[in-house]
Amino acid sequence: MTMPVFHTFTDGKSLLSSNVRPDIVFLDIQMPELSGIDVGNILHNKYPDAIIIVITSFMDYLDDAMRFNVFRYISKPIDKDRLFRNMQDAVTAYNNRSSTLYVKCGSDYKLINQHDIIMVEASLKQTIIYTTNGNFRTYQSFSEIKEKLAHNYFYQCHRSFVINLNYVVSHNSHNIYLNSNLSADVAARKYSDFKEHYAAYVNSHV
Incomplete structure (x- = not known):
């Protein structure tokens, strides 16, 4: 302990x-x-x-x-x-409050700080976790990883993407652009909700 x-x-x-x-x-x-x-x-x-x-x-x-x-x-x-x-x-x-993810990457297990996660992407049979310290691929399901993201700065903008609002640079009705030259797709039906969610998040941090 x-x-x-x-x-x-x-x-x-x-x-x-x-x-x-x-x-x-x-x-x-x-x-x-x-x-x-x-x-x-x-x-x-x-x-x-x-x-x-x-x-x-x-x-x-x-x-x-x-x-x-x-x-x-x-x-x-x-x-x-x-x-x-x-x-x-x-x-x-x-x-x-879990501040870290314990993720199986190949034969190794990685501890990933949730604060450092820029976005998570479902890619074929893998889930890719993009962080400020590099990218991690796992065969753990996208939904399993998503359920472990316990903080209010994570937002699912598409069935294949969860983003960290801390790292949003800009956005339009098709894409959200993030730090490290990353971008995530936005579902058309979710763009209005995303804008409201992001505006509320920004206002709470002013």
Whole structure:
């Protein structure tokens, strides 16, 4: 079992400038230079799957915190039982989020970070997983791989393609163009839905 590693920072700027990739974050609202709301928005854009808990005396910022999908908003003074209860909820939520794929590629198994996946394509009897670190071919079915993509930035635009919205460069009614000179087909009946889905995703990350 891997033991958790705890990092503490005196302000949000120190956290953001560190090389720590946080899984669960506790933020105060009042901090030097950058507020907890500012830090929460930056963290959410940089690490969309980070679980953020706000602890504060100010209840007026709840609407702002909802913009970065705050997991819990805990008021001061802190009740120890409530704090530990919410910590347990956060750990449970984290454990339920799979951030990696374990894929059989030939005779080997590969661990692929979902954040690095640009798109997935069904190609004949194989499934091709295109990532920022190279491409991986597997005989695991397209539907099986698709079911393991647990994050809201994945979108199935065609029966043979799932794309990562983080890597969209441009699009038209026939194709979606992505980083690494990749493109995916768009089903005609799905283009309107894709545009709405993509617009909502972009707006949530502004």
